[in-house]
Amino acid sequence: MRIGVVTFPGSLDDGDAARAVRLAGAEAVRLWHADPDLHGVDAVVLPGGFSYGDYLRCGAIARFSAAMESIIDAAKGGLPVLGICNGFQILCEAHLLPGALTRNQHLHFRNRDQWLKVESTSTAWTGTFTDGQEILIPVKNGEGCYVADQRTLDELEAEGRVVARYIRGNPNGSQRDIAAITNERGNVVGIMPHPEHAVEALTGPSLDGLGLFASVLAHLAGKSAAVPA
Amino acid sequence: MTQTVKETAVASPDTVDRAGSTPEELQPFAELGLLEDEYQRIRDILDRRPTQSELAMYSIMWSEHCSYKSSKVHLKQFSEKAPKNERLLAGIGENAGVIQISDELAVTFKVESHNHPSFVEPYQGAATGVGGIVRDILAMGARPIAVMDPLRFGDAEHPDTKRVLPGVVAGVGGYGNCLGLPNIGGEVVFDPCYQGNPLVNALSIGVLPVDRLQKKEATGAGNIVVLLGAKTGRDGIGGVSVLASATFDDGSEQRRPSVQVGDPFMEKLLIESCLELYDAGLVVGIQDLGGAGLTCALTETAAAATAGMRVWLERVPLREPSMDPHEILASESQERMLLIVAPEKLDEVLKIADKWGVLATAIGEVTDGDRLVITWNDHTVVDVPPGSLVDDGPVYNRPMREPADLILLRADRAETLPRPVGPDALRETVLRMIASPNLCDKTWVTEQYDRYVLGNTVLAQPEDAGVLRIDEQTGLGVALSVDGNGRYARLDPYNGAKLALAEAYRNVAVAGGKPISVTNCLNFGSPEDPTVMWQFAEAVRGLADGCQELGIAVSGGNVSFYNQTGAAAIHPTPVVGVLGLIDDVATRVPIGFTPSAHPEGDLVFLLGETRNELSGSEWAWVTHGHLGGEPPRVDLGREKSLAEVLAEAARVGHLTAAHDLSDGGLIQTLVESSLRRGVGVKIELPEEFTAGSMPFVYLFSESAGRVVVAVPRGHETAFTALCDEHGLPWAAIGTTEAAGDAVEITGQFSIPLDELREAHTGTLPRLFGGAASFPGPSEAAAVAAGASEAPAASGDPVVVVGDDSAPDSEAPAEEGLPAATADSTQAEPSSEDGIAAPAAE
Structure with a gap:
């Protein structure tokens, strides 16, 4: 399996995402923001960072990059896409996911090891978790406060599209403790915490982050056996 | 002062020809910080009066900040006393020291100050301080891989600290x-x-790979001089030369607009483009632009190569087209690098810069001969020998005198202060001390920093040392610690510097590292005050002697003088960073006690000797507001054997935890080790520390050369034999209690971990605001309701610096770095125009 990791100017966790892909047993393919060619990858990770400096709204410029134009089309066709942190922000700006990520309520950048509860295992990126599984992965952001209008939030809840919630403390004030959501089809997931930083015992608080990457490989393997996304 | 110069400006610039024909024209050298005889020396060198641009350049390069004119005579000890070091690929005088760590790899590290700008504009001052030191590392050919930040503030309760610290x-x-x-x-x-x-x-x-080491020499006549990075603006002009010699007074509010503003996104692109240029072999020489901007970069690269250079100043991309030549030369705009490239490689260089969206402009060329000639729209505004700015600056052996109050201060020993006696008083003291601002938990601060990015952070704060994996295949890595204690140095600058070195050295050893190199940032008051100069000289002598005793060498650093407001100088504050090597980072040792495999817990040992040493201690300061006496004795031989024991014990797996003892003494160490992973500990006081106030001494003494370790059962015999082999005193003092949830001192007190945690973690949130966390899920509805009303301020600037175009562009300036044999390196005050800081990731 080949999983693309996009590098925008200002991407920071692209190397970490590529490492996580490798540790999960797949080939990491580095994609460049200015190149519309996705090089035939089976899935895409939009990594954390400050794309284009994020001096405008986070992700607002990255959304218009050549690579994103291709990714938006492919995602609509079912390509699994995981947006982590800045990647989540980009997915919201691209309207592949509803809502927005705003300044943390306490106005500080915050980096801590965060417990999450997995609430949906029917996405392309969470299939190997169990429903309600509690996982520990680092969160680090300044604009990670998830907001949406009440109707959207209610819809997300009703359709089982809240993928993970913060537990034992909400690090940024996100509405309804939302840490990760998915689109209707379940192939696009945005997550604020950083699963790519929880893939090695030596450097992370747990190995829980590997589950997302293992999940997409299982999903792709299943799909190649002709299961629709 | 810039204004003074501007007022004398005429429609066409002050040219070399004009300077020759108007020898008597009055020049504002004094306002620029030059002494009469320094000015005369410039005239002698040039055999005429300097042009306005030349005067600006000399005043900057001969300032304390760039020339080390007061510190140079002392700093040379770092080289003279340095043991031979075959690992050292580049040392003092370079942008940063480079140390080889394997056949293929080297690391480079340095600490610098950005004190004055951070007082005026805390956010941007600190931000550009990080930007400056990172460019130093980049200029050596290295990929920057981590930062650390030694910070010192005023009284935690003072209102201005609430302004400065959060920023x-x-x-x-x-x-x-x-x-x-x-x-x-x-x-x-x-x-x-x-x-x-x-x-x-x-x-x-x-x-960096050893073969990617970069040089700053502008060699090869005909090679092109390229300016890479941000445009040049009017930021920080004159700050280095004038304000480096100034102290703060009531006018500093007006200086706010002139502090440089950082653009980290541009710096990130600069890093990536430079690394790509290095790897493609396109760079002959490179120098970062920091303090003194183009002036420093042009003169240093030319002087290093004993070459000449020809520069067309009007080619420099400007943010403000109205800038005068001397302003362009002095600008401290951030995120710029100067490259020397072969003419046939220029196109490739421009292409890589374009790929990263970074501006690259050919502004000049290397020439034969020894003149730096700069024109501006066909007017020759500078024609100087570059070496005269870099190497021929003034050198002062300033008068020194021990502070008159030092004898009395040292006679006023904290060992005579009233002590808490008895379990209740001790318990109360423990809770008070662990909550005091210097000893309390610093999560409020460190949570605002990303510790995970790059995926190689093995240990980070609050561990004793930061540990980074360098080589993913072999596990080769480094440990780094940076420490200082201004109170100790105030009482005894010679031993205070040694104690700072000892602590950083010990912290690296505790984490499992073998110390191999030293960097330092020497923060002092005004060198024109003989007592400050004495403190400085003593501290340098102590650090140089200490390094010699430990067999490691200073590879680079920085001096920051003029840290005083009015007549009151700061405590002399040498901050020392030590770099250690770890063959396999999997063997690193964390500070926290871990749940033991054995039902009765791991064994806890105290290594080293505890003496009745309370002077300069945190306890004396917090409970009595007392500073006096002599700091703890320092025994570097002991530190060395301690480090050897720790390295070997870590390597063979004798240790599950190890934590250095320093501020706050044994009890602080035990509390931190217990709280880290929620594992309690039970301690038996040694016989000689049970009577009267001796339990207090045992718990709060700050004797140096001590470490607490946890040893799994079965390893104790081998471990104590290892200590004996190295002549290292050890005492078995207790056990970790995997099932327990308290720190217990038998016969004295037992404090539950929850109570300790509450005391330890509450202080900074109380002082600086912000709850430690948002309410849990049960209160989620309230959060959601609040959130819907909160302004969705995505992209709002954290700080917007105001009117950047104020003519009186004075950035409080700054320091330089120890250059023992040449003054060819400098610190990085810095600048940039008013772009809002990025708010989020």
Whole structure:
């Protein structure tokens, strides 16, 4: 399996995402923001960072990059896409996911090891978790406060599209403790915490982050056996 | 002063020809910080009066900040006393020291100060401090891989500290986080002596293949001089030369607009483009632009190669087209590098810069001969021998005198202060001390820094040392610690510097590292005050002697003078960073007690000797407001054997935890080790420390050369034999209690971990605001309701610096770095125009 990791100017966790892909047993393919060619990858990770400096709204410029134009089309066709942190922000700006990520309520950048509860295992990126599984992965952001209008939030809840919630403390004030959501089809997931930083015992608080990457490989393997996304 | 110069400006610039024909024209050399005889020396060198641009250049390059004119005579000890070091690929005098760590790899690291700008504009001052040190690391050919930040503030309760600290912390985080560099450690210290002069030091480390080491020499006549990075604006002009010699007074509010503003996104692109240029072999020489901007970069690259250079100043891309030549030369705009490239490689260089969206402009060329000639729209405004700016600056052996009050201060020993006696008093003291600003938990600060990015952070704060994996295949890595204690240095600058070195050295050893190199940031008051100069000389002598005794060498660093408000100088504050090597980072030792495999817990040992040493201690300061006596004795031979024992014990797996003893003594160490992973500990006081106030001494003495370790059962015999072999005193003092939830001192007190945690973690949130966390899920509805009303301020600037175009462009300036044999390196005050800081990741 080949999983693309996009590098925008200002991407920071692209190397970490590529490492996580490798540790999960797949080939990491580095994609460049200015190149519309996705090089035939089976899935895409939009990594954390400050794309284009994020001096405008986070992700607002990255959304218009050549690579994103291709990714938006492919995602609509079912390509699994995981947006982590800045990647989540980009997915919201691209309207592949509803809502927005705003300044943390306490106005500080915050980096801590965060417990999450997995609430949906029917996405392309969470299939190997169990429903309600509690996982520990680092969160680090300044604009990670998830907001949406009440109707959207209610819809997300009703359709089982809240993928993970913060537990034992909400690090940024996100509405309804939302840490990760998915689109209707379940192939696009945005997550604020950083699963790519929880893939090695030596450097992370747990190995829980590997589950997302293992999940997409299982999903792709299943799909190649002709299961629709 | 800039204004003074501007007022004398005429429609066409002051040219070399004009200078020759108007020898008597009055020049504002005094306002630029030059002495009469220094000015005369410039005239002698040029055999005429300098042009306005030349005068600006000399005044900058001959300032304390760039020339080390007061410190140079002392700093040479770092080289003279240095043991031979075959690992050292580049040392003092370079942008940063480079140390080889394997056949293929080297690391480079350095600590610098950005104190004055951070007092005036905390966010941008701290941010550009990080930016400056990172460019130093980049200029050596390295990829920067981490930062650390030793910070010192005034009284924690003082209203101005509430202005300075949050801004500084946000600035360090805002810049470092946006560069994608993990912050792996540092210090947060409070003392009233820093009220008007906070110390914002920043350390960076980078890694490079040994064959990618870069030089700053502008060699090869005909090679092209390329300016890479941000446009040049009117920021920080004149700050280095004038304000480096100024102290703070009531006018500093007006200086705010002139502090440089950082653009970390541009720096990130600069890093990536430079690394690509290095790897493609396109760079002959490179120098970062920091303090003294183009002036420094042009003269240093030319002087290093004993070459000449020809520069067309009008080619420099400007943010403000109205800038005069001397302003362009002095500008401290941030995020710029100067490259020397072969003419046939220029196109490739421009292409790579374009790929990263970074501006690259050919502004000149290397020439034969020894003149730096700069024209501006066909007017020759500069024609100087570059070496005269870099190497021929003034050198002062300033008068020194021991402070008159030192004898009395040292006679006033803290060992005579009333002590808490009995379980209740001790218990109360413990809770008070662990909540005091210097000893309390610093999570409020460190949570604002990304520690995970790059995926190689093995240990970070609050561990004793930051540990980074360098080689993913072999596990080869480094450990870094940075420490200082201004109170100790105030009482005894010679031993205070040694104690700072000893602590950093010990912290690296505790984590499992073998110390191999030293960097330092020397923060002092005015060198024109003989007592400050004496403190400085003593501290340098102590650090140089200490390094010699430990067999490691200073590879680079920085001096920051003029840290004083009015007549009151800060405590002399040498901050020392030590770099250690770990063959396999999997063997690193964390500070926290871990749940033991054995039902009765791991064995806890105290290594080293505990003496009745309370002078200069945190206890004396917190409970009595007392500073006096002599600091703890320092025995570097002991530190060395301690380090050897720890390295070997870590390697063979004798240790599950190890934590250094320093501020706050044994009890502070035990509390931190217990709280880290929620594992309690039970301690038996040794017989000789059971009577009267001796339990207090055992728990709060700050004797140096001590470490607490946890040893799994079965390893104790081999471990104690190892200690004996090295002549290291050890005592079995207790056990970790995997099932327990308290720190217990038998016969004295037992404090539940929850109570300790509450005391330890509550202080900074109380002082600086912000709950430690948002309410849990049960209160989620309330959060959601609040959130819907909160302004959705995505992209709002954290700080917008005001009117950047103010004519009186005075940035409080700054320091330089120890250059023992040449003054060819400098610190990085810095600048940039008014772009809002990035707010989020």
